[in-house]
Amino acid sequence: MNVQRSVGATRYVGQRTARKEDGRLLVGRGQFTDDVRLPGMLHVTYVRSAVARGRIVSIDTEAAREMPGVHAIYTQADLAALPVQMLSFFFAPIEAPVTLLADGRVACVGEPVAMVIAESRAQAEDAASLVEVTIEEEAPLVTIADARTGPLVHPGRDDNVAAEMGDEDALDAIQPLIDGAAHVVTQTVHHQRIAQSPMECRACVASPDGTGEMTVWMGCQSPHLAARYLSLALGLPAESIRVIAKDVGGGFGLKNIPWREEVAVVVAARLFGRPLKWIEDRFEALTASSHAREQEATLTAGFDAEGRLTAGWCDYACNNGAWPMGEDANIAVHMFMWPAYKLPAYGFITRGWYTNTMGLGAYRGPWAMETLLRETLLDKAARRLGISPVEIRRRNLVYLSDQPHTSTLGVEVNDITPGECLEKLVANVDIAGFRKEQKEARRQGRYLGLGFAAYIEPTGAAGTMAPMTGETAQLRIEPTGKVTAMLSTHSQGHGTATTMAQVIAEQLGVLYEDVSVFEGDSAIGAFGPGAAGSRQGVIAGGATWRASQLLAEKVKVVAAHLSNAGPDAVTISGGMVHVEGAPEMSRSLKEIAEIAYGEPGRLPEGMASGLEAQFRYQPPPVTMTSAAHCCMVEVDAETGFVKILRWISSEDCGTVINPGVVEGQIAGGLAQAIGQVLLEEMPYDARGNPLAATFKDYLMPAISDVPDFEYIHANTPAQTIGGMRGVGEGGAIIGPPTLVNAIADALSPFCEIEELTLPLTPARILDVIEQRDVSGTRDRANRDEAARARDEMAEAPPLASEVSAQGPQASIDGDWNMTLKAPMGGQSFLAHFEADGAELSGYLSAPDGRQDFSGGTFENGRMQFMVKVDNPMKVTLKYDLQAGADTITGKCKMGMFGTAKVTAVRV
Amino acid sequence: MSEHRIELTVNGRPHSARVEARMSLGEFLREELGYTGTHLACEHGVCGACTVSVDGVAMRSCLMLAVQADGADVGTVEGLAAADGTLHPVQQALRDNFGLQCGFCTPGIAITLTTVLTDNPRASEAEMEAAMSGHVCRCTGYQGIRRAIRQLAGHGAGEAA
The missing domain is CATH 3.90.1170.50 (Aldehyde oxidase/xanthine dehydrogenase, a/b hammerhead)
Incomplete structure (x- = not known):
């Protein structure tokens, strides 16, 4: 062996290393x-x-x-x-x-x-x-429309709003900007309900x-x-x-x-x-099982004469079902709709609604609607303005040269590359050739389409939400010289044992085969939320990266001590420890480990025996991943069937540990995207029965529905240890608009898809081609409306807010224990009120500070006052409460963070 | 409930058992014989995860009753690799091409491709892909499975190092 091989001479990071998990899974020896x-x-x-x-x-x-x-x-x-x-x-x-x-x-x-x-x-x-x-x-409430007008799903609540954020009043400021725009484009999406359907x-x-x-x-x-x-x-x-x-056997958020x-x-x-x-x-x-995605949203955007965005407004609603796994208005849709685009003004109202359907759960890219709304709207706008889909994005995307850039909602980006991914994509796809082919095909009655989409995705989130934390890697070189890794990771197909072992092998200088990874057990490693939010490659990757370096440093100190050399002269490669200029001093890791465990007296004075290292990595709060995709389709104008001809992904997930694993994540997400756009749907009938009860009704994408995906990797390292960016959800986020845009392009000789109702079944595509209600969608909507009108005539229980007691006004002076139910958890504090006639003043006190207020009003038991807060963001909290003798209930408007329920009891 | 005595071989080993008439072959293999490599994922014959070979023919073990397998020669994923652990070419091709992620649907896919190749060692890519149409995989988007099929058809080598 060449003794002068340095650390990293054996490259594992970046290799298509065969997966460690496959050994047991391929022979039927897994443990589900x-x-x-x-x-x-x-x-x-x-x-x-x-x-x-x-x-x-x-x-x-x-x-x-x-x-x-x-x-x-x-x-x-x-x-x-x-x-x-x-x-x-x-x-x-x-x-x-x-x-x-x-x-x-x-x-x-x-x-x-x-x-x-x-x-x-x-x-x-x-x-x-x-x-x-x-x-x-x-009679049940099934749709979001039912929830808006129907009786209460949960008796005792004020209304059927499960969660609400945004500010309808903000439209007053946005509407003039939209009205004044040269072009106004609106996109409405009716997103079907999805069953996540992991195979297990x-x-x-x-x-x-x-x-x-x-x-x-x-x-x-x-x-x-x-x-x-x-x-x-x-x-x-x-x-x-x-x-x-x-x-x-798969999780996908469920x-x-x-x-x-x-x-x-x-x-x-x-x-x-x-x-x-x-x-x-x-x-x-x-x-x-909990379902996902059922949403209705309308995004309106103004553009100047050159196609530059001027202002946007979104009205978003999602069906939370009866028992959601957490009430959700999907604020992330709005937070991440625009940071990658230069949009000067944006506002929104966003609500989750209770209905009598199965509850809402997570699904790969739970906020993916933002990319679908925005990217399909941009293509619509491009057609309206007569510019290409690439051009409209070039005029609006935030390129690296535009950064740092802060979105109107305060999201700062400083290393995103959606524009650069798009340029790479355009450089690798013969668009002119395709347009020529498209033109010729149309003459023969064949309808080809090309769709583009770009996006960014917050990945590897840590430190801002209770479960979203860092990751721990515990490594040891056993007395045998082999490496054991105890990790907080978990794979439901992600191949974390593989990618983490690659990082360890490379950073420690050992053979991949000599690394054993233990995970998937709460008794192993330390707390980590596993696969949630495209995070394990980023955070656990960084943890194993650094822990391996720490362990390598210890090995070097031991080897240097044994060889009378300096630690800098020691290198580890292929499980061998070498000393520069002294090939005869080369030892196997096994020899060093036997000494470290069995003869600790030979170690440097004061050094702990054994060869172990541990590191818990706390990454930056968010690491952004970027991508641009395009796909080409042929739509059969006779049958409405869509055939996907090509699909090219140009993504930037930073350091790629294993291209086979990364591409596998992208491909899996894209297949789910194809299912979402063309096939999958969990419909409900008017009596609240879910109608897709088998895989014969719920159409999962099969091998014949999915083309060969092509990949371009951009690899801009992130500001994290190792430089990885998350890639687990991206395909499912960017896939739907890419495909919808290609279909819309193919259908453009016929008509615009005015409102997008998913899935785009052959019948719904024929609606556009034949300009009549082939699918029965409009007919059904009319029927639903008629049914609702009938329901409204039936006597519905009154809303709780209408029956709240309007008794004599009680004194509210004194101390109250108040609880504010914010979407990411509740906050409790002490409230002190003093009413002087109709004038209300007082303070709110918590361990981290006290805020005084005055100038409030108190009339007929209704308390209205404002409190200004500087931390964590500047926001004015507007309280609107109703006081009883010993309890206070009501709401607090928190600017763009929406409305929180407030309750208080007298101390 | 009526019980029936059956005798069959699984992966070349003889077994005899008394089974309820209603017990599926898949449940019998898993619960009674311990061949847990066969996975039941939809139990209504659509997804293909539970596919085993019965006298050389790929069968949905969720739709076939154990009593129907009396006297049959059944093959499961546990029987594919050689005694020394060498993977079957189908298993190796799936491994070489990132043909699996969670691995839940994989045993059925491996059995189906194996039976296609046993029937016709020169089976074409199109024939194997057609056989795959009876399988659902939620993780991979079928990319690695398609590459594995190409490798088995003699086109291209696997991509994993």
């Missing part, structure tokens, strides 16, 4: 949750509501209890013995009164009503079918061990997060719950947090005292 079987384990099945909305009159379990193999049947009354507070991904309490099993009322089809515990899954299912649930059915459905095995301990195997996206969630939700010590998830069924299994296992297993079937996965 359903592969776990424990002595005494019983099986759980849920009885679910077949009714979307109503009062539970009775749950008759008698016949079911008599069935063979049945051990227990639980309802909410039984599970309530162990109190549970369901939480969002941000560990904030869910606002809707969600219980593990339905509590007196059902609010959507598929809601779990009872749990059957039996010796086999088949026996549990047999018994479940005999549980008789009688429900007094009420949800699964959970819970085993009560020892005294109050639990071991839980769960299909999740981070065992650490799942364990922390369970301990918080159940109020148990964190160390009492261990979550193991060695192999998980498995971000444990939800009702998984938590119920954990609770039931504690109550019943035996290991329980729940394996969701596909019918449940499609109809009763």
Whole structure:
């Protein structure tokens, strides 16, 4: 061996290294949750509501209890013995009164009503079918439009708004700018409901061990997060719950947090005292797992005569269903709509609505609607202005030369490259040639289209939201000279064991084969939220990068000491430790490790024995990824079928650890994008029944639906250790507008797609080509409207705000414990009020400071006052409260951060 | 419930068991015999994850009853690699081309491609891709699977180092 090889002589970062995970997965030796079987384990099945909305009159379990193999049947009354507070991904309490099993009322089809515990899954299912649930059915609210006008989904709330942000009043300032623009372009998108559909459905095995301990195997996206969630939700010590998830068959956001069924299994296992297993079937996965995406939004933008953006306004609504995994108005849609574009003024109103449908969950790029709205609007504008889609982006994108740049909502970017990615893309695609071919094809009655899109994505977020943290890498060189890595990472297909081992092998100077990665267990490593927000490559990559360097430094000090040389003279390569100028002093890592563990007396004085290093990496709060994509399609004008001819991705995810893994992430996201645009839909009927109950109804993209993707990597290193940028979600974000734009370009000889309703089924494409309602979309909308009009005639329960007591005005003077429910968690503080007639003054006091206010009003129990806040951003909080004798309720408008619910009780 | 006695071989090993008439072959392989490499992902015959070979023919083990496999020669993903651990060319091609991510659908895909190639070692890319039309993969966008197919058809080498 050439003894003078330096560190890094063996390049692993950047190589298409074969995956470590494949060894077990390809031979059927993985360990998915359903592969776990424990002595005494019983099986759980849920009885679910077949009714979307109503009062539970009775749950008759008698016949079911008599069935063979049945051990227990639980309802909410039984599970309530162990109190549970369901939480969002941000560990904030869910606002809707969600219980593990339905509590007196059902609010959507598929809601779990009872749990059957039996010796086999088949026996549990047999018994479940005999549980008789009688429900007094009420007319459900299914659509966002229903939610706006219908009765309350959750009795006792003020309205059906689950979450709200933005400021409608801001339109007063924006509207004149839009009205004064040379061109005004509007894009409305009706985004269908998506079932995330990981190939492995949800699964959970819970085993009560020892005294109050639990071991839980769960299909999740981070065992650490799942364990922390369970301990918080159940109020148990964190160390009492261990979550193991060695192999998980895809997550895509659905498995971000444990939800009702998984938590119920954990609770039931504690109550019943035996290991329980729940394996969701596909019918449940499609109809009763949290759904994603259903949104309606209109974006309006003004352009000057040259096609430069002047102002924008967006009205956005998403269907939160009955029991969302966290109420969500999707503020990220607005935060990330424009930082990559030069838009001088932007405002929005954004709301999430409760309905009697399955709750909202996360899905790869939960805010992806911003890219879809913006990029499809830009292409519409380009056609209107008669300039090319590339040109309109060139005139508006924020190039590196324009940075640092701060968006109107205050998002600063300083190293994004969407423009540079676009230029690279344009340089690699023969646009002129395609346009010529397109022109010729049109003469033959063939309709080709070319679509572009550009975007940026916040990845690797850490330090601003409770679960979004750094990552820990614990490394050691074993006495054998081989390397063990204990990581906080988790793979549901991401290949983190592979990419992290590549980083370690390169930075430590060992062979990739000699690195073993342990992850997927909350007892291993330290807290990390796993796969959520395209973060593991960025943060865990940085953690392993630095930890490897720290360990290499220790090896060098030991080797230098043993060789009487300076540490700078020592290099590690291929598992061998070399001393510059002294080839005879070369030792294997194994020799050094044997000394470090077995003969610590030979180590430098005071050095700890063994060869270990640990590093927890806290990256910058956000790391931006950029990309531009284009695709080419042919639309069959006779059938409305779309064939994707080519798809080229030009992305900048910084340092690429493994191109095979990176391209795999992009491709997976793009396939989901294709499904979203052309195939997938979870429709509901008017009675609140989810209609896609099998994979014959819910159309997943097949191999024939997906073209060969082509990749251009830009590799601008990020300002992080290692320089990685996240890449997990990007394909699913930029894919939909890229494809829609190509289809719209192909259809441009016929007509503009005026309102975009997804999926673009062949019938919906024929709507555009034939300019009539082939798909029945308009007809259905009209029918829905008629149905709503009828519903409005029926007597709906009054909104809570209309029945609030208007009794005599009580004194409010004194101290109150006040709680403000902000979207990312609640805040509690002391409020002091003094009313002098109709004049209101006082202060709000929290450990981090006190804010005084005066000039408020107090009339008929209504308290209105303003408080100015400087931290973390300058914002004026406008309180509008209604006082009772001992309680105060109301709202606080927080500028662009929207409106928070306020409650207070007298001290 | 009626129970039936069946005898079959799985990956060349003989097994006999008493099974309920309603038990699917997939559940039988997993629960009774411990061949957990076969994954049940939709249990209604669409996704293909549970595909096993029955007398050399690719079958959805979620739609076939265990009693129907009486006397059959069943092959699962655990039986593909050689005794010394050498991967079957289909497994190797999937590995060489990043043909899997989460790996849940992979066993069925590996079995299907293996049966195609066993029937016709010179199967074309188009034939193998047509066989793949009966499989759903949510992770890979089928890119690595298509490259693996090309490698198996003799076009191009794998890309993984």
